[in-house]
Amino acid sequence: MSSFRIVLNxxxxxxxxxxxxxxVFYAFIILHHRPKPTDMISCQLSFIHIVLLLTGVDVWLWDICDALNINNDFKCKTSFYISRVMRGLSICITCLLSVFQAVTIIPSTSFLAKFKYKLKKYMISVFLFIWSFNLSFTSYRIIYSGAFTNVSETNQMKVTKFCSIFSMNYIIRALILTVTTSRDVFLVGLMLATSAYMVLILFRHQRQHKYLHRLSHLRASPEKRATQTILLLVVFFVVMYWVDFIISHIAVLLQMYDPVTLSVQKFVMNVYPTISPLVQISSDDRIINMLKHMQSLCHHIFKTR
Structure with missing residues (x-):
């Protein structure tokens, strides 16, 4: 397990x-330039993924808590709550990014074009609703999780070495499962629908202009590249989400959360927040141009020396 822990770290x-x-890049763009609406969404997604990754690694979190002399019960409740909130926010913000990009590439002649301006106008309200819903709905984690004890072991399921999930009323558990599953299925379905729409738009655009392109125009437009990047992120998210969903629900149904299962689930859950920024960095012209400029500047400085 030590080698797998190194991989996770x-x-x-x-x-x-x-x-x-x-x-940092998107924060600079938002504060000093005229940002795109997708920049604000991506900035939030980056922050969410940072917190999700930090809370997902027990070594870092528990070392910090031990240094601050925080008791195990508070550690468990905090880590469970923040982790689930960030997971919910990740799927919501990723879905919002997919929807907004789909709305962005809507032809001006389409009857859906009016949603471009409405979505921009109510963007802040959408952010507040998403954060409020996830922060409030996931509060049940504070009640039904805590430090593992040897007392009444039948009423708790050990998840980590120190933490466990307590049993809850059948009605409450069914309600939470229904709301969570409904939310996730709706958002994943919406992502798939907007992705299919974006693929259709790109296919039509390519077919209409395939005879008009010259060698100088073979390079994809920034809008097209942004759409392709978000499509890749959405497909990647959906695949990783369902793998994580299957592993976690099998573990809950079997009442078994052994260290191997937990480590595999953490690895799968962290794949998307790890890969998505790398995909965005490699496909954003602004970042690529900035890195090239920094490289040429450093080369010039060393050359003059």
Whole structure:
């Protein structure tokens, strides 16, 4: 397990660094330039993924808590709550990014074009609703999780070495499962629908202009590249989400959360927040141009010396 823990720490470290780079970049764009609406969404997604990765690595979190002399019960409740909130926010914000990009490329002649301006107008309200819903709905984690004890072991399911999930009333559990599943299925379905729409738009655009393109115009437009990037992120998210969903629900149904299952689930859950910033960095012209400029500047400085 020590080797797998090294893999998890490397994965989390790479993801945190990549997301911090994106967070600083988008924050600078938002504060000093005229940002695109997708920049605001991506900035939030980077912050969410940083927190998700940090709370997903027990070593870092527990070492910090031990240094601050925080008791185990508070550690468990906090880590469970923040982790589930960030997971919910990740799927919501990723869905919002997909929807907004689909709305962005809607032809001006389409009857759906009016949604472009409405979505921009109510963007802040959408953000507030998403954060409020996830922060309030996930509060049940504070009640039904805590430090593992040897007393009444039948009423708790050990998840980590120190933490466990307590049993809850059948009605409450069914209600939480229904709301969570309904939310996730709706958002994943919406992502798939907007992705299919974007693929259709790109296909039509390519077919209409395939005879008009010259060698100088073979390079994809920024809008097309942004759409392709978001399509890749959505497909990747959906695949990783369902793998995580299957693993977690099998573990809950079997009442078995052994260290191997937990480690595999953490690895799968952290794949998307680790890979997504790397995909965004490699496909954003502004970042690529900035890095090229920094490279040429450093080369010039060393050359003059």
């Amino acid at each position: 490397f994965q989390a470290g790479l993801g945190v660094l990549a997301n911090m780079f994106l967070l």
